[in-house]
Amino acid sequence: MADIEVKENPMRVLKIAKVVVNISTGRSGDPLEHAMTILQQLTGQKPCQRFAKQTIRSFGIRRKEPIACMVSLRGKRAEEFLVKAFLAVGNKINPRSFDKSGNFAFGIKEHIDIPGTRYDPTLGITGMDVLVNIERPGFRVNRRKHAQARVGKSHRVTAAESMEFIKEKFGIEVGTAGD
Numbered sequence: 001m002a003d004i005e006v007k008e009n010p011m012r013v014l015k016i017a018k019v020v021v022n023i024s025t026g027r028s029g030d031p032l033e034h035a036m037t038i039l040q041q042l043t044g045q046k047p048c049q050r051f052a053k054q055t056i057r058s059f060g061i062r063r064k065e066p067i068a069c070m071v072s073l074r075g076k077r078a079e080e081f082l083v084k085a086f087l088a089v090g091n092k093i094n095p096r097s098f099d100k101s102g103n104f105a106f107g108i109k110e111h112i113d114i115p116g117t118r119y120d121p122t123l124g125i126t127g128m129d130v131l132v133n134i135e136r137p138g139f140r141v142n143r144r145k146h147a148q149a150r151v152g153k154s155h156r157v158t159a160a161e162s163m164e165f166i167k168e169k170f171g172i173e174v175g176t177a178g179d
Contacts, residue, residue, distance in 0.1 A: 010137065014102075014157060014165040017133040019078040021085075022050075023126055024068035026059065034123045036069045038111055043081060047071045083170065085130050088113040092173045095163065102157030104166075105131040134162045 023039055025031040032049070039047040050068040052061045061067060073081050086093075088108045098104040109127045112119050119125070134157055141149045163174045 011155075012136060014134055014136060014161065016078050016082070017074070017135045017139070019073040019082055020070055020131040020133075021073065021081070022068060022070040022129045022131065023047075024050075024129075025126070026061065026067055028066045032066055032069060035126055038123055038126055039069055039071055039128075042111065042114060042117065043071045043073060044077065045071050045073065082130075082132065084114050084116065086170055086172055087115050091171065092175060093166070095159075095174055098159040098162055100159055102134045102159055102162030103132060104134075104162065105129060134165060 021039060021043060023035040025035050036047045036049075047069040048071075049066040050070055052063055052065045052067050055061060055063045085106075085108060089106055093104065093106055097106050107127060107129050108114065110125045111117060111128060112125060136155060136157060138155060139151055141147075142151050166172045167174060
């Protein structure tokens with residue numbers, strides 16, 4: 001009986017659904033163009049612009065003005081970027097960065113902290129947010145149009161499961177981030 005290998009249920013295996021990298025400049029024009037160039041160099045994908053939802057006069061932001069850019073990474077590209085991004089934060093993540101659904105986010109203060117990135121004086125230095133969505137196979141039933149259904153409570157990802165997954169897959173220390 002001990003010789004039989006117990007296989008894990010393939011529907012319970014966690015995976016990285018997507019990684020969203022966001023740079024918010026707070027204004028349009030050259031700062032946004034530089035941020036888009038930086039994001040394209042880091043990820044190898046063309047970023048899309050994000051627009052202001054409301055006017056905030058004290059910040060000089062008008063409604064529908066482009067103020068940020070973002071890229072969604074999936075599959076191998078997402079994992080490769082995550083390895084570099086974790087190195088930029090010292091392979092540590094604060095447990096408060098995880099939400100109850102197992103997703104997590106962290107910030108990178110300067111893009112030049114990411115390994116393999118060179119400083120370009122014309123672009124300057126910018127920070128970014130990295131958001132990671134973790135899920136199991138079968139989560140599509142919640143997003144599809146036809147025959148949409150809810151994901152059962154026992155199939156949802158918890159913060160503890162997500163922390164364990166990140167520790168095993170990337171060797172990340174989940175504890176107070178050393179800043």
